[in-house]
Amino acid sequence: xxxxxxxPTCHGETPMGFGQPEWRPSDPTYTSTCDCGYxxxxxxxxxxxxxxxxxxxxxGDFAEWCKKAPVTLGGSxxxxxxxxxxxVEGIPNPLAGQLVDSSSTSRNYEHEPTEQExxxxxxxxxxxxxxxxxVRPPRVPGIYPGDRMWNVCxxxxxxxxxxxxxxxxxAHLEDEGYDxxxxxxxxxxxxxxxxxxxxxxxxxxxxxxxxxxxxx
Numbered sequence: 001x002x003x004x005x006x007x008p009t010c011h012g013e014t015p016m017g018f019g020q021p022e023w024r025p026s027d028p029t030y031t032s033t034c035d036c037g038y039x040x041x042x043x044x045x046x047x048x049x050x051x052x053x054x055x056x057x058x059x060g061d062f063a064e065w066c067k068k069a070p071v072t073l074g075g076s077x078x079x080x081x082x083x084x085x086x087x088v089e090g091i092p093n094p095l096a097g098q099l100v101d102s103s104s105t106s107r108n109y110e111h112e113p114t115e116q117e118x119x120x121x122x123x124x125x126x127x128x129x130x131x132x133x134x135v136r137p138p139r140v141p142g143i144y145p146g147d148r149m150w151n152v153c154x155x156x157x158x159x160x161x162x163x164x165x166x167x168x169x170x171a172h173l174e175d176e177g178y179d180x181x182x183x184x185x186x187x188x189x190x191x192x193x194x195x196x197x198x199x200x201x202x203x204x205x206x207x208x209x210x211x212x213x214x215x216x
Contacts, residue, residue, distance in 0.1 A: 002185065004060035005177035011053045021053040026061075028094035034104070036134035036153035042100030043160040045093055056169035057088055059186045065091050066189050073168070073193040078213050083196050088166035099130050099157040108149040112137075121152045128156030173198060173205055 008021040028045040048061035065071050070090045077085035107113075107121050118133050125131050133154045139147040173186065183200070191197045195216040197208040 001179075002060075002063075002182045003177065003179035004058070004182050005172070005175035007175075007177075008051045008053065008056075008172060009176045010171040010174045011051075018053065021051055023049040023058050024052050025049060030095075034134075034153060034155070036106075036136050036151065038132065038134050038153065038155050040101045040104075040155070041098075041157075042095045043102050043158075044164045045095040046164060046166075047091065047094050048164075048166065051169070051172065054169050054171070055167065056085075056172050057166045059168070059172055059175075060182070062088060062166075062168055063182075063185055063189055066193075071193070072216075073190065074216050076194060076196060076209075076215050082170075083194075083207060083209065083214075084170055086168045086170065086190070086194055088168055089163060091164045091166055093160055093162055093164045095160045096162050098160065100160040101155055102158045102160075103128060104153065104155045106151055106153040108146050108151050110149055112150050113152050118152055121154050125154055125156035128158050130157040131155070170198065170205075170207075 007023060011021050013020055026047050026049055028047050030042055030045050032040045034040055048065065049058035050056065051058070062071070069092060072089045073086045074089055075087040076083035103125055105121065105124050109117065113135060118135065122131050122133050131154060133152060136151040136153065138149055168190070170190075173183075178186070187198050187200075195210065196214060199206055199208075
């Protein structure tokens with residue numbers, strides 16, 4: 001039986017004063033509600049758990065998707081002096097085939113906007129397949145100057161990418177909770193797909209790369 005970390009521990013208990021990191025459940029539809037009341041969808045669905053602190057895909061979920069799809073790793077990020085992040089490509093986007101939100105814009109008015117003014121805002125997204133405008137009246141009292149004005153918020157939808165966006169932070173190789181089988185599996189998957197070899201030596205995570213800044 002392969003045992004994976006139950007929660008992310010590599011960031012510490014309360015990194016930067018935030019709460020304890022956790023693995024967020026998968027979110028295949030990735031919906032949220034805009035300030036104007038519009039229900040925002042996508043553009044990516046996330047059929048895997050993610051770290052609440054850094055957004056990394058759960059290593060166990062990455063391993064599972066490697067069994068089911070042609071998953072690759074590319075574009076290692078070296079901004080901290082080592083390959084601390086890898087981009088995961090090839091996981092199918094659950095929202096593929098639908099229209100999802102790809103862009104939005106808004107404009108404030110001191111008066112209630114006319115139909116012509118609403119149409120003018122919508123024109124800025126005229127290249128998208130579906131456009132919807134919402135008008136928000138002033139908030140009284142308001143916190144910000146814009147709260148006391150009328151607002152036109154426009155959202156546009158287009159077909160989404162066929163694959164989801166994911167990233168794998170290598171710090172999660174130091175999470176507590178791996179058994180030997182899981183650690184061997186995740187290291188082999190990363191090494192075979194990224195061209196960068198990660199390994200443990202006396203309990204310390206190390207790596208070898210063809211050269212500094214290497215990216216496949």
